[in-house]
Amino acid sequence: MNAASSLQHSVVDGFAARFGEAPDSLWSAPGRVNLIGEHTDYNDGFVLPFAIDRRTVMAVRRRDDRVIRIATSFAPETVEIALDDISPATVSGWSAYPLGMVWGATEFGSVLDAAFGFDAYLESDIPVGAGLSSSAALESVFGLAITELWSLGYDRQSIARIGQFNENQVVGAPTGIMDQSASLLGEQDSVVLLDCRSLDASVIPLGLSDSGLTIAVIDTKVAHEHATGGYAARRASCELGAQLLGVTSLRDLTVDDLPRASRELDDETFRRVRHVITENERVLETVRTLRDQGATAIGPLLDASHVSMRDDFEISVPELDLAVTTAQQHGAIGARMTGGGFGGSAIAVIPAAKVEALRTATLAAFAAAGFGAPDVFTVTPTRGATREPLSY
Template sequence: MNRSAQWEDDSRADGVADVFARLFAGPADGVWAAPGRVNLIGEHTDYNDGFALPIALPRNTLLAARARTDGRLRLHSAQGEGGITELSVAALAPGAVTGWAAYPAGVVWALAEAGHTVGGADLHFDSTVPTGAGLSSSAALECVVAVAYDALYGLGLPGPELARIAQRAENAFAGVPCGIMDQMASICCTAEAALHLDARTPQDHRQVPLDLRGQGLGLLVIDTRVSHDLADGAYAALRAGCERAAALLGLPALRDVDAGELPKVLRALPAELVPLVRHVVTENARVTEAVSRLREGDAAALGPILTEGHASLRDDYRVSCPETDLAVSAALDAGALGARMTGGGFGGSVIALVEAGREDAVGGSVTAAFGAAGHRPPRLFPVTPAAGARRLAPERGTRRSAGSGGSEVRGLSR
């Protein structure tokens, strides 16, 4: 993480701790952070046991937390409404909590369901991860609770296991059938690197060096401000289609389709499943190619890969929308090396790979195109690969279990 981003997080941690103390009449045991993510390439592949290449955003959800001994879970968000939400840990169950509180409560439920001895806590959140922008604000919320609870209750769980817990919270408690990529990115990414994820064996993830500035490049996020809700059924329908295709092919998952056999495979499928399979298989190949280019030190070669990925999401997976398509085309017309929609789709954000110093020019062209089309101005911000979930402030009085070796979260990156 660069020094300015680290200073900003540390400064915010002090403020979050101060608000916690006023809300809950005493100091927090610690302050933790978990970032949103941008997925460079590898969209809708994780729930098909495939590959992805995300980076963590330099935008985080911060959490000040303190363990409780009475089994009560008290939640407050600086971005929420309605004051403090109070719940019973023993009464947590899917469907029992709605709204934003379902995500942190779901993590506590998932930890207990997995057999971990956890109790209540006071939790105050403050986030700079945009919501509804396809940048995994929900995963940041889940993952910051996972790492804080790991420390508060001395669980000593490795990063990929915490990511599984957070994913289960989103799947079973919040009702979104996502894969594990968002949670792995939020917990396991490192600064100046992309996370090469194999969703079948997430514990074997690898860090791929990505020094954009050192190669004269920048990455611009274009938030179209078209909000999406992945719990509305469209995402689930796509996943069900992929699972049906794999079953018809007699395979565990679409990840197991041989790219060289793709034309033959597609001829064996019902017409409505052909574009889904074609996207997943070609997208996995794009991840592999992107990793190869980065290991060769040629980050600029990501440009055409990004653009090809967007065409596949638009034409085969059909999860784009007019605003994301316009953002991509306007960025390319303005000289971006490549651009694509990132995230689950149906709105959200676009990323554009640009030459360093061209971020404002490309962003200005996209904004002008949005104005001409009658859309709201997009939100624009440059990003660099940032650090994953971590503790920001010292823990005071944090619990430790016997043999846990302390309350640090272990195994968060590899």
Template sequence: MADFQSVFGATPTGVWAAPGRVNLIGEHTDYNDGFVLPVALPHAAKATARRRDDGVLRLFSEQGDGEVTELRVDGLAPGSVTGWAAYPAAVVWALREAGHDVGGADFHFDSDVPSGAGLSSSAALECVVATAYRDLYELELTGPELALIAQRAENAFVGVPCGVMDQMASMCCVEGAALFLDTRDLAHRHVPLDLAGQGLRLLVIDTRVKHDLGDGAYAELRAGCERAAELLGLRALRDLPPDRLPQALDRLPAELRPLVRHVVTEDVRVEQAVARLDAGDLAALGPILSAGHASLRDDYRVSCPETDLAVAAAVAAGALGARMTGGGFGGSVLALVEAGTLDHVAAAVTTAFSDAGYAAPRTFAATPAAGARRVG
């Protein structure tokens, strides 16, 4: 590994970290002004950085091609940077677009958030840059404000029309809790998630099926939801009361009905999950997770054979519930398991993948971790 000194020939100012995330429930509700319930992972993007006063941004990643990307901050514009470097460059651009007088920096990145696994590796990269820039340039910005900067970076510079959940999770989660977030106004609170205290674990199953949210399918889903809301005379699907769902579906074209049904029922599942956590009944999350996956598979249609198999195999092996997490079209599955069965469930999923002729999945236990921060 190349360290900051060997790459840039200078002494860094500090080290920052921003985590990836899994989402307990609330998939594809964030861009419908809905509710979500993410948890930060212990896996994080780390940035060693220093400020530069010559307007040059230099970027190096241990997961990259071994080359330093050098850019001028006054030349940054949507479409001007491609590949992984677009994400940190986008944040600098978004800060400047928001009126913050920021210049250059040197960044050395190292991340153990699996890329393309639906665990928000891109948001972790954006948020670690935003957090470092806040400190390097003494910006008076809150976590939610930085999350909005990072979201704009991904929307307008990178070109992915994501909601704000991933960035809010990376910026605002705390250790030992899930983040109950209203994506309309960013109101949020930390809901205790003491898994160990109840003998439970969260098992993450990375199917290793890569997804690319910039390939158009994600944007099409969002556009379908926005069209449905417009046809129903709503600001967003979040404003459709669950008891009016049947009548609303009758007013929509057939191709939009499953999207609306998923979003409305998923918001209900988030509220149900929060109620269970507040009551200390963590095991009751299991059926909610499984119901969420069925909706993502059958109504929203963003699952795939590998994620479906991971869910089915985990539940058959004793998981209390399981669902895909992330934007879909591959990625990871989250399973709620009793602590003593974690290895058994992981092995059962691996065996099922082998029997189906799929590449072996990566499995690991996740504990609720802290959000973006300076670590050195």
């Protein structure tokens, strides 16, 4: 039995143990890795994520009333709430991510008079706090399920928008739309080029297997929280920079605007702005490189992205820098931190034959630095959120 099948069986068994009967439908949504394009999404820019083969799986059974009960293996309590009572004031903790999607749907115009209640049970093999969007997977799996179960009629881009709205308004994290988009739109062995202004999305073949490459994730185990101050402060700096430079968002600026920005902005705001402008350029150049030369040629762009996040945006931490340096020294063609920063994971594009050597070197480097042991594993670009067959 592969890992995905094992997780699905575990969810079905967990549902029966928690609620005393079998589910009648099964859903899943993946986490994501962002290949390149960090902190560009809420600046209306470009991102290049992909869905990964680590997923959140949810089993559901319809109820005859309008009550939702939701439970998970990573929290002891079962959360119970009437559908009509769901609002930002009535949901909290981990359950705010899925349940807030109900309120978000009503804010996007859905009338839920015909909606029914259900029991739901979730499990996940996406590491929490690792920068792999375990929260977006929760929102995406729940959003897709209620869209189909209640016949709400949303396409996947709209579900992603509701997920971002939920994260901003209910959870209180000022994130962009990238994570939900990757979780909902991902395809096998591909990345998703997302224009965060227009929400246009294009699937770009990655071609890792043809190049003998894989993507290693180095989870530093330094947990981060997007709802805390560092992320919000970076977003505020970007908004200030756009205001002072007279544009709607930093998306409206190019590298040709950097000299003016350096004259008109204080040093910190300028560096925040420079990261976003140059990161947008790197995303588009990565797409061109993938199309023209293939995955073996994108390494320098990943390396430059990490330097920009470390020095200009200042969202790296010593553990992430060590992970990137170690990967670069042990066979990676390119490496960078991924996710919102202040902890989480780094990624390395590396020949598949060198992954074990990278794992050994990384564990040794972290131990020598006095850091806690990281987790090193590979991920494969995979399909987005889906209804799974319930065949057992």
